[in-house]
Amino acid sequence: MTTRFEPAAAKHRLLQLIRERAYKDGIDIVLASGKRSDFYINGKKVTLHPEGLWLIGKLLLEKLGRYPEITAVGGLTLGADPIASAVAALSHETGQNLAAFLVRKEAKGHGTGSRIEGDLEKGQKVAIIEDTVTTGGSALKAIEAVLEAGAVPVVVMAIADREDPDADAFRRHYKVESLVTLSEIRAR
Numbered sequence: 001m002t003t004r005f006e007p008a009a010a011k012h013r014l015l016q017l018i019r020e021r022a023y024k025d026g027i028d029i030v031l032a033s034g035k036r037s038d039f040y041i042n043g044k045k046v047t048l049h050p051e052g053l054w055l056i057g058k059l060l061l062e063k064l065g066r067y068p069e070i071t072a073v074g075g076l077t078l079g080a081d082p083i084a085s086a087v088a089a090l091s092h093e094t095g096q097n098l099a100a101f102l103v104r105k106e107a108k109g110h111g112t113g114s115r116i117e118g119d120l121e122k123g124q125k126v127a128i129i130e131d132t133v134t135t136g137g138s139a140l141k142a143i144e145a146v147l148e149a150g151a152v153p154v155v156v157m158a159i160a161d162r163e164d165p166d167a168d169a170f171r172r173h174y175k176v177e178s179l180v181t182l183s184e185i186r187a188r
Contacts, residue, residue, distance in 0.1 A: 005058050014046070014055045015180055018160065021045040021052070023185050033135045033166070041160045041185070043131025047082045057086035059179050060129070060157055061094055069125045070154055074101030074118060076142040079131035083159070087129070101126070103142040115145050122150030130158040133178065136170025143174065160185065 022045040029040045046052035060083070064070055074084045081102055088100035101118025120126065126146055130139045139156045146153050153174070161167075161178035170176070 003054070007059065007062055010055050010059055011179065014052065014059065014159075015184060017046050017049065017052045017055070018180060018185055019188075021049060022160075025186075031134055033137050035134065035164075035166070039182075041132050041162065041182075043079055043159050044082075046159065047079075047086075047131060053082055053086050054090075056083060056159055056179065057090045060087050061090055061096060061098075063157060063177055063179075064091075064096065064098065064127060065094075067125075067127065067154055070098065070127050071124055072099040072101055072118065072120060072126045072151070073129050073157075074103060074116075074126065074142070074146075075129040076103050076105065076138045079138065080129040080142070083129045083131065103145045105141065116149055120146065120149045120151040124151045125154050126151050128153050128156045128174075130156060132160045132162060133158045133167055133170075133176060134162045134164050135166045136174070136176070139174070139176075140170065 022042045025039045027040060029037055031037055047056060073087050074080060084100040088098050091098040099118060101116055101120055104115050107115040128139050128142050143153045155175045155177060158178040161181045163182045
């Protein structure tokens with residue numbers, strides 16, 4: 001079965017899936033940033049869902065079309081892993097041919113000791129992929145590893161932006177684009 005991709009309809013459907021599967025309100029949770037929150041967006045509930053991952057990959061590829069200099073996408077494991085892989089696979093169909101890379105939270109203690117899986121070259125322009133942006137901390141860890149490898153992060157692309165003011169400094173320093181925002185998720 002071939003599904004026709006229409007960006008506006010895809011975003012609408014992605015918002016539906018996020019609301020149904022990933023967004024929880026009225027809870028008490030500690031986020032990866034260490035902050036407490038009364039809502040949660042569990043990106044993996046959508047990135048590990050067949051339709052959700054397809055929509056995310058296609059929508060990110062559309063955005064990445066505005067950055068022809070980018071040749072690879074990746075981010076901090078575990079959140080970015082399925083997204084980067086989907087974007088890379090789907091990019092073959094569009095002719096964008098973007099490679100994927102994965103950034104470990106710590107360098108592995110065996111083999112090459114590499115912190116990045118996938119081939120990045122000095123000067124290579126890349127997009128950092130993130131499932132949810134709160135403060136930008138996870139994306140910053142990926143950016144640091146990419147810079148250490150000599151590659152150049154051009155943009156951070158996320159599924160959802162929580163619109164947290166604590167990310168304002170991060171947003172001033174790095175270009176951040178998201179597929180959806182907290183305001184859009186909450187609008188019904």
